[in-house]
Amino acid sequence: MIQRIIAVVNQKGGVGKTTTAINVAAQLASAKTPVLLVDLDPQGNATSGLGLPSEQAVRTTYDTLSGQAALAEVAQKTHVTDVFVLPANAHLAGAEVELVGRPRREFVLSEVLAGAASYSYIIIDCPPSLGLLTINALTAADSVLIPVQAEYYALEGLSQLLSTIQAVRSSTNPKLELLGIVLTMYDKRNSLSEQVQAEVQNYFGDKLFSTIVPRNVRLAEAPSYGRTIYEHDRWSKGARAYKALSKEVRARL
Ligand SMILES: Nc1ncnc2c1ncn2[C@@H]1O[C@H](COP(=O)(O)OP(=O)(O)OP(=O)(O)O)[C@@H](O)[C@H]1O
Numbered sequence: 001m002i003q004r005i006i007a008v009v010n011q012k013g014g015v016g017k018t019t020t021a022i023n024v025a026a027q028l029a030s031a032k033t034p035v036l037l038v039d040l041d042p043q044g045n046a047t048s049g050l051g052l053p054s055e056q057a058v059r060t061t062y063d064t065l066s067g068q069a070a071l072a073e074v075a076q077k078t079h080v081t082d083v084f085v086l087p088a089n090a091h092l093a094g095a096e097v098e099l100v101g102r103p104r105r106e107f108v109l110s111e112v113l114a115g116a117a118s119y120s121y122i123i124i125d126c127p128p129s130l131g132l133l134t135i136n137a138l139t140a141a142d143s144v145l146i147p148v149q150a151e152y153y154a155l156e157g158l159s160q161l162l163s164t165i166q167a168v169r170s171s172t173n174p175k176l177e178l179l180g181i182v183l184t185m186y187d188k189r190n191s192l193s194e195q196v197q198a199e200v201q202n203y204f205g206d207k208l209f210s211t212i213v214p215r216n217v218r219l220a221e222a223p224s225y226g227r228t229i230y231e232h233d234r235w236s237k238g239a240r241a242y243k244a245l246s247k248e249v250r251a252r253l
């Protein structure tokens with residue numbers, strides 16, 4: 001099977017990037033298709049969301065980017081079968097600054113991930129910015145998955161994100177594809193959600209995944225236990241949504 005690298009990106013904070021990265025990673029993983037979740041956010045939420053205390057991680061994504069450690073030395077097994085994580089913590093904030101002075105600074109992550117050939121899927125959880133870390137993710141990835149929160153300002157910032165993707169295509173990564181947009185935290189009691197859905201549908205057409213992730217308290221609880229949604233409450237609406245989304249992701253890949 002050919003390896004697929006997916007960057008989960010949106011410069012807006014709190015839209016569901018990490019929740020999506022974790023729960024799609026867990027669903028795509030199997031013995032034949034091991035998954036590496038790259039935590040590229042100094043907040044370390046993908047790391048802690050998988051139950052690894054991010055502040056205690058000895059070696060982190062930062063060490064791979066700075067060349068102090070190889071990916072194989074840093075990637076950790078998680079309690080989720082066939083899911084591995086490249087953990088991050090606050091140290092990663094320094095990388096954003098340090099990368100600026102590096103030659104081929106957009107390609108640093110791409111070169112690190114060359115050491116990850118044994119994974120079938122690599123999912124990169126990006127920070128809420130379009131800085132150099134995110135540019136590295138877009139340069140390393142085959143495709144981009146964009147979570148969009150179903151709220152009033154949902155489309156704000158998306159044109160900037162799309163033009164960044166276009167700029168990456170015409171400079172460091174011509175093969176970068178838009179995998180799709182997923183609406184998150186959808187509240188069907190709120191008529192605004194419906195309106196946002198129509199707008200996003202109109203703007204993105206069939207790039208919008210037909211699965212919509214509802215606002216679901218079980219999804220909000222799971223990371224505090226370091227659990228995926230399937231472990232936390234496999235029958236929840238959130239679990240069903242992320243299963244369906246992962247199926248669509250696999251089909252599009
Ligand atoms: N569908 C959902 N229903 C309810 N709560 C959710 C849902 N998705 C995510 N959350 C919660 O909303 C918050 C933001 O989600 P998440 O951390 O996934 O967003 P993010 O885009 O990664 O944020 P950041 O930009 O800070 O990295 C978290 O507390 C998360 O548990």
Ligand SMILES: [Mg+2]
Nearest residue numbers: 017018041045
């Ligand atoms: Mg996050």
